[in-house]
Amino acid sequence: MIPYGRHQLTEEDINAVVDVLRHQHLTQGAQVPAFEAALAGYTGATHVCAVNSATSALHLVCLALGMGPGDVLWTSPLSFVASSNCALYCGAGVDFVDIDPATLSISLPLLEEKLAQAHARQQLPKALITVHFAGLPTDMQLLHTLCQRYGIALIEDASHAVGADCHSAKVGECRWSDAAIFSFHPVKMITTAEGGAVLTPHEWLDARVRKLRTHGIVKDAARVASGELPPWYYEQEALGFNYRLTDMQAALGLSQLTRLDSILAERRRLAARYRQLLADLPLTLAPVSAIEGTESSWHLYVIQLNDADRRLGLYQACQAAGIGVQIHYIPIYWQPYYQQLGFSQGYCPQVEEYYRRCLTLPLYVGLTDAEQDKVVAVIRAFFEHT
Numbered sequence: 001m002i003p004y005g006r007h008q009l010t011e012e013d014i015n016a017v018v019d020v021l022r023h024q025h026l027t028q029g030a031q032v033p034a035f036e037a038a039l040a041g042y043t044g045a046t047h048v049c050a051v052n053s054a055t056s057a058l059h060l061v062c063l064a065l066g067m068g069p070g071d072v073l074w075t076s077p078l079s080f081v082a083s084s085n086c087a088l089y090c091g092a093g094v095d096f097v098d099i100d101p102a103t104l105s106i107s108l109p110l111l112e113e114k115l116a117q118a119h120a121r122q123q124l125p126k127a128l129i130t131v132h133f134a135g136l137p138t139d140m141q142l143l144h145t146l147c148q149r150y151g152i153a154l155i156e157d158a159s160h161a162v163g164a165d166c167h168s169a170k171v172g173e174c175r176w177s178d179a180a181i182f183s184f185h186p187v188k189m190i191t192t193a194e195g196g197a198v199l200t201p202h203e204w205l206d207a208r209v210r211k212l213r214t215h216g217i218v219k220d221a222a223r224v225a226s227g228e229l230p231p232w233y234y235e236q237e238a239l240g241f242n243y244r245l246t247d248m249q250a251a252l253g254l255s256q257l258t259r260l261d262s263i264l265a266e267r268r269r270l271a272a273r274y275r276q277l278l279a280d281l282p283l284t285l286a287p288v289s290a291i292e293g294t295e296s297s298w299h300l301y302v303i304q305l306n307d308a309d310r311r312l313g314l315y316q317a318c319q320a321a322g323i324g325v326q327i328h329y330i331p332i333y334w335q336p337y338y339q340q341l342g343f344s345q346g347y348c349p350q351v352e353e354y355y356r357r358c359l360t361l362p363l364y365v366g367l368t369d370a371e372q373d374k375v376v377a378v379i380r381a382f383f384e385h386t
């Protein structure tokens with residue numbers, strides 16, 4: 001079976017983990033700060049806090065922004081459910097802004113219109129989470145301008161976009177946002193098995209996220225040093241969690257991060273190959289950025305069938321041929337949990353139209369040209385013979 005995505009592990013990765021097991025602290029040692037520093041170095045981020053998943057990272061960012069009952073988060077309906085669940089964890093509400101079919105990211109004209117209406121009703125959201133779908137960054141300069149106009153926090157769910165470029169800056173530098181979230185799940189760009197990170201330009205946001213990562217507990221070194229507090233003293237200042245990454249995981253992430261540029265290059269090569277090999281078929285291919293200096297990390301290669309009625313047939317033909325195609329994603333608000341909150345089908349027509357036509361093809365480091373040719377041949381045969 002050729003899967004849609006797969007992690008890559010090298011001997012160096014394995015040795016890095018074994019070294020921690022043999023010689024180092026398993027958790028709360030030196031590897032986590034080293035991984036955070038390396039992520040900051042790679043992206044240009046001012047502050048990086050590693051956590052045990054992107055889901056945890058999203059939760060902590062919402063809490064750090066003070067999200068709670070009476071507040072609303074807006075996000076894209078074309079994402080994994082974690083992008084919106086994070087607001088619900090805090091007792092806040094969620095709303096969705098439909099996608100732009102040309103970018104598969106939040107539609108900026110629709111957002112502008114929805115913000116103007118919400119402003120008139122005095123029901124502005126507290127924050128917007130944009131999702132860099134499939135690794136293609138949203139136009140952050142435009143989003144930043146819109147969010148600034150209304151005083152809304154702007155967060156990037158960059159789970160797909162580790163290593164991507166936006167207006168000639170690395171995603172994660174947060175030049176136009178208040179925070180970015182990374183995921184290190186094995187299907188993503190680099191992995192720590194489970195893991196995530198919060199990147200932010202704000203000292204205050206980083207400090208809150210760090211405190212909440214470890215139970216809301218702080219140890220005040222200065223007050224201990226001055227003798228005001230005894231040496232064993234710690235204080236719980238907020239109701240936090242244990243969302244820490246282990247040192248084995250951080251060591252794996254550090255090792256993987258050294259290969260990120262070559263991973264990006266290979267994904268871009270495979271995506272360009274799909275673009276060329278599929279060009280003449282009745283499909284809409286994955287969007288390529290029209291913005292200078294903006295480039296996808298190619299986490300996913302998503303095609304759309306011109307004829308939505310043939311999508312199930314193509315899905316089945318691929319599965320029968322041993323090709324593990326996938327669907328990214330069922331619109332979030334179609335989930336029964338969200339329907340129960342009052343959302344109904346038809347709410348965001350663009351994402352629903354996309355959902356009827358989409359199919360994710362295999363794309364990962366280690367996919368050979370021969371395997372990719374087989375994927376293309378199966379798709380071609382489907383259109384030629386059925």
Ligand SMILES: *Cc1c(COP(=O)(O)O)cnc(C)c1O
Pocket residue numbers: 052053054055056079080082083131157159160182183184185194195196
């Ligand atoms: C994978 C993913 C998440 C959640 O990541 P985890 O690390 O598995 O918690 C959140 N948002 C998006 C867009 C994702 O693809």
